[in-house]
Amino acid sequence: xxxxxDIEEVLKLLADGRFHSGEELGDxxxxxxxxxxxQLKKLEPLGLPLHSVKGKGYCLEGGLELLRPETIVSGLNxxxxxxxxxxxxxxxxxxTNVRAAERVARGNAHGxxxxxxxxxxxxxxxxxxxxxxxxxxxxxxxxxxxxxGIAVLEGLSLAVGVAVVRALQxxxxxGLRLKWPNDVLWNGRKLAGILLEMTGDVDGYCQxxxxxxxxxSMPPASGATIDQQWVDVQSIIGDCxxxxxxxxxxxxxxPMFKEFQAGGFSALRPEWEQLDAYRNCVVELLTPKxxxxxxxxxxxDSGAIRVRVDGHERVFSGGEIxxxxxx
Ligand code: ATP
Numbered sequence: 001x002x003x004x005x006d007i008e009e010v011l012k013l014l015a016d017g018r019f020h021s022g023e024e025l026g027d028x029x030x031x032x033x034x035x036x037x038x039q040l041k042k043l044e045p046l047g048l049p050l051h052s053v054k055g056k057g058y059c060l061e062g063g064l065e066l067l068r069p070e071t072i073v074s075g076l077n078x079x080x081x082x083x084x085x086x087x088x089x090x091x092x093x094x095x096t097n098v099r100a101a102e103r104v105a106r107g108n109a110h111g112x113x114x115x116x117x118x119x120x121x122x123x124x125x126x127x128x129x130x131x132x133x134x135x136x137x138x139x140x141x142x143x144x145x146x147x148x149g150i151a152v153l154e155g156l157s158l159a160v161g162v163a164v165v166r167a168l169q170x171x172x173x174x175g176l177r178l179k180w181p182n183d184v185l186w187n188g189r190k191l192a193g194i195l196l197e198m199t200g201d202v203d204g205y206c207q208x209x210x211x212x213x214x215x216x217s218m219p220p221a222s223g224a225t226i227d228q229q230w231v232d233v234q235s236i237i238g239d240c241x242x243x244x245x246x247x248x249x250x251x252x253x254x255p256m257f258k259e260f261q262a263g264g265f266s267a268l269r270p271e272w273e274q275l276d277a278y279r280n281c282v283v284e285l286l287t288p289k290x291x292x293x294x295x296x297x298x299x300x301d302s303g304a305i306r307v308r309v310d311g312h313e314r315v316f317s318g319g320e321i322x323x324x325x326x327x
């Protein structure tokens with residue numbers, strides 16, 4: 001049994017939030033009562049509130065809803081299920097995007113989806129970290145193959161934002177907005193982040209890894225390390241099943257890939273613009289070379305942002321640009 005497996009088995013037992021005796025845990029793990037403690041020590045770095053009470057045993061306060069691949073796959077609609085190549089649910093990974101890229105390197109991964117309970121090196125854009133504590137949020141990467149090379153990336157990145165908003169709306173959230181290119185905001189606070197990475201031919205067939213992090217019930221200690229305003233689903237609508245949310249996400253994301261393949265971003269543009277958090281606001285666009293201040297006018301058919309700068313409309317595109325509310 002490897003270390004990952006041990007943790008997984010212990011967690012499956014403790015997930016119900018009830019007390020389990022050392023004996024019961026030992027029996028299940030096939031280890032002695034004294035060795036159980038060693039296994040439980042491994043839960044400490046995960047930040048899980050584990051209690052032990054003499055005579056009662058061990059319990060995980062509040063329980064834990066682990067991701068269940070069978071539940072997720074069986075909850076998908078026919079359309080999404082037909083597009084899913086494989087759902088790979090991991091316990092701990094460095095980054096789901098990295099795992100998906102490794103899968104791509106082994107061959108065609110079109111329709112592969114990877115998810116994990118925790119990321120130890122979750123990624124944002126340009127090497128920024130994505131805070132990814134254990135068992136509380138969603139971290140997911142999906143692979144899709146496209147013709148058209150790097151040019152598809154920009155529109156696709158915005159289209160993914162639309163699909164994620166649709167999924168969150170299906171889960172009962174309202175008032176969501178998108179910040180160009182694709183941050184999902186609620187009341188100006190970041191609820192979900194998206195990171196696209198591409199491998200393959202820059203002009204032809206490429207496989208895109210679409211990474212997504214959604215805050216579901218962020219533990220305060222982890223949230224305190226995020227250096228911008230954030231929010232989680234739980235504080236907006238209360239309890240939310242991560243398995244159900246995964247189903248909503250895949251039900252919207254996978255068919256959107258197909259929709260995008262057929263019609264590009266232009267068909268999704270009106271919906272994106274409806275969700276635009278900064279339309280008609282004064283914004284600052286930070287490019288690697290300069291900062292441009294102007295009024296955000298929306299986006300064009302390829303997903304580039306339109307900004308009126310000094311009375312002239314300018315169009316900005318590319319993965320290296322960040323939008324900020326004007327100071
Ligand atoms: P940009 O507009 O350039 O995309 P961004 O700061 O939103 O800017 P991302 O790469 O999308 O950048 O995301 C990484 C950033 O998101 C981190 O630097 C941090 O500020 C924030 N962040 C990290 N983890 C989380 C999280 N779990 N929830 C919300 N925000 C987070």
